Amino acid sequence: MTEKPKLAMYWSASCGGCEIAVLNIHEKILTVDEVFDIAFFPCIADFKTKDVEAYPDDHITVCLWNGAIRNSEGEEMAHLLRKKSQFMVAFGSCAYEGCIPALSNLTSKEATFDTVYKNNPSIDNPEGFIPTTSVQVPEGELTIPEFYHTVKSLDQVVDVDYYLPGCPPEPHQIWAVLQVIVGALLEGAPLPPKGSIVGVSDVAVCEECDLEKGEKVISRFYRPYEIVPEAGVCLLEQGIVCMGPATRGGCGALCPEVGIGCRGCYGPMPGVEDQGGKMLSAIASVIGAGDETMEDDELEREIQAVVDTIADPAGTFYRFSMAHSLLQRANVNGKGEAA
Amino acid sequence: MSETYEPVIVGFLCNWCSYRAADLAGTARIKYAPNMRSIRVMCSGRVEPQFILKALRNGADGVMIAGCHPGECHYVNGNIKAKRRFVLLKKMLDQLGIEEERVQLLWASASEGIKLAEKVNEMTEALRPLGPLNWDEKVINRNNGYKAAEVLPVLEEA
Numbered sequence: 001m002t003e004k005p006k007l008a009m010y011w012s013a014s015c016g017g018c019e020i021a022v023l024n025i026h027e028k029i030l031t032v033d034e035v036f037d038i039a040f041f042p043c044i045a046d047f048k049t050k051d052v053e054a055y056p057d058d059h060i061t062v063c064l065w066n067g068a069i070r071n072s073e074g075e076e077m078a079h080l081l082r083k084k085s086q087f088m089v090a091f092g093s094c095a096y097e098g099c100i101p102a103l104s105n106l107t108s109k110e111a112t113f114d115t116v117y118k119n120n121p122s123i124d125n126p127e128g129f130i131p132t133t134s135v136q137v138p139e140g141e142l143t144i145p146e147f148y149h150t151v152k153s154l155d156q157v158v159d160v161d162y163y164l165p166g167c168p169p170e171p172h173q174i175w176a177v178l179q180v181i182v183g184a185l186l187e188g189a190p191l192p193p194k195g196s197i198v199g200v201s202d203v204a205v206c207e208e209c210d211l212e213k214g215e216k217v218i219s220r221f222y223r224p225y226e227i228v229p230e231a232g233v234c235l236l237e238q239g240i241v242c243m244g245p246a247t248r249g250g251c252g253a254l255c256p257e258v259g260i261g262c263r264g265c266y267g268p269m270p271g272v273e274d275q276g277g278k279m280l281s282a283i284a285s286v287i288g289a290g291d292e293t294m295e296d297d298e299l300e301r302e303i304q305a306v307v308d309t310i311a312d313p314a315g316t317f318y319r320f321s322m323a324h325s326l327l328q329r330a331n332v333n334g335k336g337e338a339a
Numbered sequence: 340m341s342e343t344y345e346p347v348i349v350g351f352l353c354n355w356c357s358y359r360a361a362d363l364a365g366t367a368r369i370k371y372a373p374n375m376r377s378i379r380v381m382c383s384g385r386v387e388p389q390f391i392l393k394a395l396r397n398g399a400d401g402v403m404i405a406g407c408h409p410g411e412c413h414y415v416n417g418n419i420k421a422k423r424r425f426v427l428l429k430k431m432l433d434q435l436g437i438e439e440e441r442v443q444l445l446w447a448s449a450s451e452g453i454k455l456a457e458k459v460n461e462m463t464e465a466l467r468p469l470g471p472l473n474w475d476e477k478v479i480n481r482n483n484g485y486k487a488a489e490v491l492p493v494l495e496e497a
Contacts, residue, residue, distance in 0.1 A: 106434060150479065277388035280431060284424040292410045292419055296446065299409055299419070303426045313427060314434035326392040331436030331478045338436040 005061035006039035012067030012074030013101040018092040019043040021168035064091040069152040073145035082158040093167040095154040098323025102151040105329035111336030167265035173199035200250035209253035217288035221309040246279035276317035346400035346466035348375040355413040357405035363452030371456035372463040384417030
């Protein structure tokens, strides 16, 4: 038998949930092990960067990359693994569109450092030390990666072959995608065209959601802690912001069906560039305030009152897609305030 | 810069009122700022937030949405929908650091050519002091433009 194809999985700005999701395919992981040699997978096996550097180009068949590009280490590794891999897969929401790490694009690097290292109840840092990329110590120079101002998705840094959305991707979808790859490698089956978003459905989460849907006229939105949702009824109808209408399905609507509004982790619908913009449209269309008999002042007041109940529109509508949105980040000064 | 900065405004004008107002302004030979690029849409309710965001990202300094007065919409309440989106969008744009002068909603009926012309003049003048939006340069690529010294107090050597 010829040599086995090589699999790599690497993380940058992410939580590690994607690795767990891969292991969550249960006993099928043994099949993965049968088919592939693991070439690089620091989460589960001991590999070093120099091992990857030593590989010839295109040595790795498939690299599953999870995590957004947050610092210079992520960028460097992305370039390295791109060079060494035949197929680069943006695995999970962070790599695909920035996800939670990219929410910090709504503020600044300095404000982030301030919160993380200085003004935080659990931090004791009277000298106000914050990380710098290099420092001289008696033994020599110590360096750490540079923390970037803006979080990027993987495809904003290197060429990406496939995208597998989800936070994390659902195990059955991961398995389906692995099967396609294995089929292509072992039996020459066709691969999806480059740039495809795989492991998803082409309908909105609402289509997959079994909750009963009627007309939506909302006079007040609720944050999750403010309401106990009625079982079996569409959450958006109850005033809970649910991203279902603007989010691609594939997950099976797991969250709304247990009473938690869809957060939007599978990204925008096919053909949509900006998930947040679409969601904003959907939310605005269910606002039950203002009608054509009102004067402009009254109209504005009534609508504003409902809009005021949505605490954080940017953070809510772009929870997973900030880095990949049209504006990509906020225009803020060093304190994280509007510049 | 010796030349005056000329802001670029993308105007989404509704077919039934505001585009006709612009037509009227033209036929009446009203002089107003040439800064607005008009795009005719069937209704102000057709204007998706994506259109506005895309215009801002791709070089517009401001966006004007103009439609029929409340109660006068050709489609009964398309303009009310536009207003709902607009109010929510304003809140979101504020979080994204986009000044409120940059995105404006205006009601102008087919007979209000003068009003439309005046509003375009006003918006042009309101945008001038803000300077170009230039999102790619000023916001996205600022990472590279940031001077490290400004940002990070250098850790004292131990």
